[in-house]
Amino acid sequence: MTLSRSKQLNRAEVVDQNFTASVRAWNGAPKARQRGDSEILCAGTSLTVGAFRELFESQLISRHLDLMARVLRVQNKVFYTIGSSGHEGNAMVARLTRHTDPAFLHYRSGGFMAERFRKLPGMDPIMDSALSFAASKLDPASGGRHKVWGSKPLWVLPQTSTIASHPPKAFGTAMAIDQAKRIGHELPIPDDSIVICSFGDASANHATAQGAFNAAEWAGYQQIKAPVLFVCEDNGIGISVRTPTGWIAHSFAQRQHMQYFAADGLDLADGYDQVAAAVDYCRRERKPTFLHLRTTRLMGHAGTDFEIEYRNFDDIFAGEAADPLLRSATLALEYGVYSADELLAHYEDIRARCFQAAEAADQTPKLTTLEEVVAPLAPYTPDAVMAEATRAPSNEERAKVFGATLPEAQPGKHLAILINQALHDLMLKYPSSLLFGEDVAQKGGVYTVTKGLWNKFKGARVFNTLLDETTILGLAQGLANLGMLPIPEIQYLAYYHNACDQIRGEAASLQFFSNNQYRNPMVIRIAGLGYQKGFGGHFHNDNSMAALRDIPGLTIACPSRGDDAAMMLRTLMALSHVDGRVSVFLEPIALYMTKDLHEAGDGAWSFAYPAPDQAIALGEPRLYGENNTDLLIVGYGNAIPMSLRVAKQLEAERGIKTRVMDLRWLQPLNDAAIATHGRQCARILVVDEGRKSAGPGEGVITALVEGGCGDKPTARVCGTDTYTPLAGAANLVLPSDATIKAAALELLAR
Numbered sequence: 001m002t003l004s005r006s007k008q009l010n011r012a013e014v015v016d017q018n019f020t021a022s023v024r025a026w027n028g029a030p031k032a033r034q035r036g037d038s039e040i041l042c043a044g045t046s047l048t049v050g051a052f053r054e055l056f057e058s059q060l061i062s063r064h065l066d067l068m069a070r071v072l073r074v075q076n077k078v079f080y081t082i083g084s085s086g087h088e089g090n091a092m093v094a095r096l097t098r099h100t101d102p103a104f105l106h107y108r109s110g111g112f113m114a115e116r117f118r119k120l121p122g123m124d125p126i127m128d129s130a131l132s133f134a135a136s137k138l139d140p141a142s143g144g145r146h147k148v149w150g151s152k153p154l155w156v157l158p159q160t161s162t163i164a165s166h167p168p169k170a171f172g173t174a175m176a177i178d179q180a181k182r183i184g185h186e187l188p189i190p191d192d193s194i195v196i197c198s199f200g201d202a203s204a205n206h207a208t209a210q211g212a213f214n215a216a217e218w219a220g221y222q223q224i225k226a227p228v229l230f231v232c233e234d235n236g237i238g239i240s241v242r243t244p245t246g247w248i249a250h251s252f253a254q255r256q257h258m259q260y261f262a263a264d265g266l267d268l269a270d271g272y273d274q275v276a277a278a279v280d281y282c283r284r285e286r287k288p289t290f291l292h293l294r295t296t297r298l299m300g301h302a303g304t305d306f307e308i309e310y311r312n313f314d315d316i317f318a319g320e321a322a323d324p325l326l327r328s329a330t331l332a333l334e335y336g337v338y339s340a341d342e343l344l345a346h347y348e349d350i351r352a353r354c355f356q357a358a359e360a361a362d363q364t365p366k367l368t369t370l371e372e373v374v375a376p377l378a379p380y381t382p383d384a385v386m387a388e389a390t391r392a393p394s395n396e397e398r399a400k401v402f403g404a405t406l407p408e409a410q411p412g413k414h415l416a417i418l419i420n421q422a423l424h425d426l427m428l429k430y431p432s433s434l435l436f437g438e439d440v441a442q443k444g445g446v447y448t449v450t451k452g453l454w455n456k457f458k459g460a461r462v463f464n465t466l467l468d469e470t471t472i473l474g475l476a477q478g479l480a481n482l483g484m485l486p487i488p489e490i491q492y493l494a495y496y497h498n499a500c501d502q503i504r505g506e507a508a509s510l511q512f513f514s515n516n517q518y519r520n521p522m523v524i525r526i527a528g529l530g531y532q533k534g535f536g537g538h539f540h541n542d543n544s545m546a547a548l549r550d551i552p553g554l555t556i557a558c559p560s561r562g563d564d565a566a567m568m569l570r571t572l573m574a575l576s577h578v579d580g581r582v583s584v585f586l587e588p589i590a591l592y593m594t595k596d597l598h599e600a601g602d603g604a605w606s607f608a609y610p611a612p613d614q615a616i617a618l619g620e621p622r623l624y625g626e627n628n629t630d631l632l633i634v635g636y637g638n639a640i641p642m643s644l645r646v647a648k649q650l651e652a653e654r655g656i657k658t659r660v661m662d663l664r665w666l667q668p669l670n671d672a673a674i675a676t677h678g679r680q681c682a683r684i685l686v687v688d689e690g691r692k693s694a695g696p697g698e699g700v701i702t703a704l705v706e707g708g709c710g711d712k713p714t715a716r717v718c719g720t721d722t723y724t725p726l727a728g729a730a731n732l733v734l735p736s737d738a739t740i741k742a743a744a745l746e747l748l749a750r
Contacts, residue, residue, distance in 0.1 A: 010070075011298070011299050012066070012070040012299045015299055015323065016067055018320060019323070019326065019347065020344060022326050023329050023333070023340050023343050024344070026340055028333070030333065030335065031334050032336045036050075041337075045269045045270070046272065047273075049337060051272075052328075053337055054118060055091050055115060056268070056332060057346075057350070058088070058091040058094075058114035058118075058125075059089075059111050059328055060325070060346070060347060061110070061114040062084045062088050062091070062110030062113075062114050065084075065110055065126070065133070066299065067354075068130075068133075068354040070299070071355075072133075072358050073303050077134060077361075078134060079135050080132075081302045081304070082107050082302045083110070084109060084110030085299050085323075086319065086322075086323065086324065087106075087108040087110075087111065087235065087265070087295045087296075088325065089111065089263075089264070089265025089268065089293060089324050090109055091115040092115075092265070092268065092271055092275040093196065093198070093231055093275055094115035097229075098119070099116055099119035099155060100155055100190055101155065101193050101194050102155045102156075102170075102189065102193065102196070103154075103155060103156045103157070103195075103196040103198075104157055104166045104167075104196065104198075105149045105156060105159075105198050106199050106233055108200070108295075110149075112149075113125055113129070117154070120153055120154065123151075123153070126350075126353050126357045128140055130354070130361040132147050132148065133147055133361065134358065134361035134362050134364070135366060135367070136364040136365070137364065137365045137366055137367055138364045138365065141158050141514070141515075142513050143367070143376070143515030145367070145373070145513055145515070146158075146160055146513055148160060150513075150514060152517040155189065157481065157518055159506070159513065160513060163203055164203035164204065164206040165206075165506055166197065166506065167197050167199065167209045167211075167212030167230065168211060168215070168470050168471055168473065168475075169478055169502070169506055169507075170195050170196075170228055170230075170474075170478070171197075171212045171216050171288075171474055171478065172471075172478025172479065173195045173228075173478035173482065174226045174227050174228035174288075174478065175226050175475055176479045176481065176484065177195075177225070178286070179434070180482055180484060183431070183460045183484075184431070185431075185484055186483075187482055187483070189482070192283060194228070194279070195227065195478075196228075197212075197229065197231065199230075199231070200232070200234075200238060201232055201233070201234040201235065201243045201248050202239070204248060204251070208470055208501070212470075212474065213252075213255075213258065215466055215468065216230070216257075217258050217288065218466060219257075220287050225287070227283060228289070229291060230258075230290045231291045232252070232291070232293065234292060235295045235297040237311075239301050239305075240310040249262065253292075258287075258288040259285075259288075259290065261278035261281070261291050262274065262291075262292045263275045263292070263293050265295045266294055266295065266322055266327055267331075268327070269331055271293075296319045296323070298323060376516035377552055378553035379579045379580065380581075381578060381579060382617065385571065385578050385618070386571075386574070386617060388577055389567075389573070389574035390570075390615050391613070392425075392429070392611070392613040393612065401428050401456055407421040408608065408609045408611050410608075412603065412607050412608050413607070414591075414592065414595045415561065415565055415591050415594065416449050416562075416592035418563060418609055419566065420449055420452070421566065421609050422565065422569045423450065423453060423487070424453065425570075425612050426487075426569060426570065426573050427457050427461065427462075430485050430573065430577065432483065432484045432485050433461070433484070434485070435457075435461065435487040436462065436463050436464070436465050436472070436486070437465055437489030438465060438491045440454075440463075441453075441462050441464045446527070449587070450462070468499075469495050469496060469502075470502055472488050472490065473502035473503060473506075475488070476488040476507070476522045477507050477510075477522070480519070480521050481518070481520055485577060486522045487525060487573075489524075489525045490524060490525070490527075492539055493526050493544070495539070496526055497547055500547045503548075503551060504547070504550075507582045508551050508553050508554045509553075511553065511580060511581075512552070516580075519579075519581075520580070521576030521577065521579075522576060522583070523569070524583065524584045524585065526585070526586050528542055528543075528587070529542070529588045529590065529637050530689060531589075531590035531734060532589055532590055533590075542724070543690050543719050543724070543734070544690065544694075545694075546695070548586075548667070549667050553581070554582055555582070555618065556586060556665070556666040556667035557571075557572060557583065557585050557666070558587075558664065558665075558666050559637075560588065560641065560662055560664075561605065561607055561640070563610050565585075566610050567615045567616040569585060570615040571616055572585060586637075591641070594641065597645065598648065618665060619665050619669075621662055621670060622661075622664060623662075624644060624659070624660040624661075625657065625658055625659045625660060626659060627659075629659065629681050630656045630657045631647075631657070631682065631683045631685060632659045632660075632678060633647065633658060633685045633686075633740070633744070634661045634674060634677075634685070634687065634700050635661070635686070635687035635688065635689075636688075636689075636696065642687070642737050642740055643660045643740060646737055646741045649741060650744060650748075654748075656748065659677065659680075663696070663700070669696070669699045669703060671703035671706070672707070674700055674703040674707065675704060675706070678712060679707070681712075682712070683713045683747050683750070684714045685717065685740070685743055686714070687740055688700070689719055689734060691718065691719045692718045692719065693721050695719065701716060714747075716743075717739055719733060719735065720734075
């Protein structure tokens, strides 16, 4: 074997030359003549000659895609150079699993993808990959939006995870397989499928990954079926930081409820049966399984990475000496699968195919308009959504849930009860819907909003989860991936921040990065906002919405009254069902039990339950005093009853006619409606219970200015940029009747 000791920076050339030099230098006699594909390659393995030949070819395809990318990147024909070199042994995982086993992959998965492409006829891993590298509009994975490993027919869900933010949704998908059977939902994959989740050794330390491992062990401890195969591809380094020797085995080998397997990913003959054992155990036992796959990293982290800045040459050379393709070549030559000339010809043929595909991909159309780029981000078919939102279950079915007196025939109720009744209706309407979160089942939630649902729909559809928001949102994605309609609850708005990337980077990005081939529809219920008496600290009195509002494609709804809440929930569920969207339903805790508006006992904030065929169009606001033009107050949530009280006082004391606009929808804001009502009124007051910085009020002001209201006297009342303190001090940092009235009077004096 010949290894270059050159200190040149282009290690890709070195790795390439090492392979050809090693093959040319081989002068041994084959231990066996070339044999039939069904024969065993060598002693000590069940790997056949035919399987080895195909695995080796998948490794070669992966390697030459990497080499091609390094060459063509400097010509701006390729836009991604994080490669799979050294990790090509993951092709064994693809070989030994099925194309219907959902896969969430590490970015060094070229070998896996090349091998999985064999599972279906007529597919070309080289051309598909080249289109992705070239950011071609014809890229079948993402439509040119990112270089991702993905394929709809091969059940590889596209993602951009680089720091193991994907294990929670992989675990959730594994849980969803058995959950679907429990509720009678027809799975889009065989019911003995397993879920594959690969990541690097450095990423295994990430808090998100650790949460998924803990949840998997918890499932194993509870004897809940969760057939997820975690594949840790251990190359010993994370970008420039070494993983301590033995760390992965030390961390995972002794876990009691997640079976550990170790396999040599550098040697197909030695690693094949070890990988097979892990796959077989996961599929047969339906338990979380950890496969520790030994790999190496060649050619640096990416094309712009100069390893000599942080690794010594002996370390680099040792990695190159462990190149799995050198070992595969030796096996091929020793056991008569190829002669040296045949192998080199095959090597160069694959190189030529990769470059030809890349040149062809470079000539294909690219995304050239904003409309093309954002098309899959937030699909919306208004007519279909509203038709679905107003489709109601029969009263006979509803009577089985509600009893003889249907909720719309009952006296007016407060927000918490009307949300509860709406959830009963929606669970009935959508048999594949599931409601889950912390304390939502028998207890009925901290605020009793989910009371009775567990009794009506039982534990298969309404259940408690771990005290971990990341797991809750990962489970939601898994259920949605397999065609169910999850309604996860996050107990408090501040708790969402513990797991926000499960929505920002994972759930809400799937339609975009899969070119709308994959969807994970869900409606996330979050209790939040301020004005909770007796609570201090941001955990229970949190008015920070910025981390939600900046997520592309996410719909955010925030009702202020119960009848609106019921109709908005119907719209959100329809939006998920029809268009596959991810939505957040932000429930103002302080209004859950509010019955009165102006004075105790007036019942003016209790409302009748709307008939199940009524819904509110996405973005449609509610207007109070629609014909009034002296003053427009724009707000949402808790601000609406406060503003209505102020409006009544202004009219009684000064004859001021106020129009109050309840936005109801915080993302996307209805800019046109805001501007229209702003132009119709003499003065404008924006009431935002969020913080001054990055609250929804900023967007409202922008809509007013851009909509031609910049010359109108305008003011904003909002929360202070601080955390909320305990007791009466909370009123000092949040808008109140008094501060709204004072701002209105100052505005009217202009």
